[in-house]
Amino acid sequence: MKFIFLCFKKHWFDGMQKRQKDTKSNRLNYIFLLTIICIILISSYSVFSKEISNIDTDFDGLNDVYEKLLGSNINDSSDVKTISILNSTYLLVDTDNDNISDIFYDTSLNRYNTIKNLDGVLYIDSNFDNEWDYNYYKNNLSPIEKSSFEYLWILVIAGIIIFVIVIILILFKTGILYFYEEEYIIEE
Ligand SMILES: [Ca+2]
Numbered sequence: 001m002k003f004i005f006l007c008f009k010k011h012w013f014d015g016m017q018k019r020q021k022d023t024k025s026n027r028l029n030y031i032f033l034l035t036i037i038c039i040i041l042i043s044s045y046s047v048f049s050k051e052i053s054n055i056d057t058d059f060d061g062l063n064d065v066y067e068k069l070l071g072s073n074i075n076d077s078s079d080v081k082t083i084s085i086l087n088s089t090y091l092l093v094d095t096d097n098d099n100i101s102d103i104f105y106d107t108s109l110n111r112y113n114t115i116k117n118l119d120g121v122l123y124i125d126s127n128f129d130n131e132w133d134y135n136y137y138k139n140n141l142s143p144i145e146k147s148s149f150e151y152l153w154i155l156v157i158a159g160i161i162i163f164v165i166v167i168i169l170i171l172f173k174t175g176i177l178y179f180y181e182e183e184y185i186i187e188e
Pocket residue numbers: 056057058059060061062063064067073074
């Protein structure tokens with residue numbers, strides 16, 4: 001009887017060990033499988049999301065994500081005009097469907113600003129320094145001459161320097177200012 005009991009106990013104990021081993025092995029397999037699935041999902045998401053963000057349905061140069069963001073039509077290529085400034089490509093985007101561009105879009109840095117419309121002439125700030133750089137009128141782009149006021153401070157400084165030099169020359173001429181010459185008497 002004791003022998004039978006011992007045999008049963010050993011059999012039961014071996015079974016338990018085997019099941020534990022199986023369970024541990026299964027867990028490792030599950031973890032490995034989950035890790036692989038996670039890696040595939042993460043890598044495919046980044047590729048997938050990049051693909052989505054690059055979709056340009058109407059082939060006007062502006063992708064759907066930015067068309068929706070700015071308010072232009074993803075199915076109308078006429079709302080985006082391409083212009084070139086200093087060998088870089090920029091876009092003029094019509095966001096309210098009135099055939100007048102409202103947004104200046106920098107394709108290289110994905111930044112944009114608002115175009116000013118003054119009697120049909122568009123004012124563009126191409127370098128994003130809050131000053132107008134170009135006019136766009138009837139599909140022609142022309143640089144805006146910088147105001148002479150921008151160089152006024154240079155003229156003011158130059159004027160002050162010339163004034164000071166003239167005053168010094170007058171003072172020398174009238175004898176008010178002079179070079180001091182020291183006389184040396186050499187005894188023989
Ligand atoms: Ca587009």
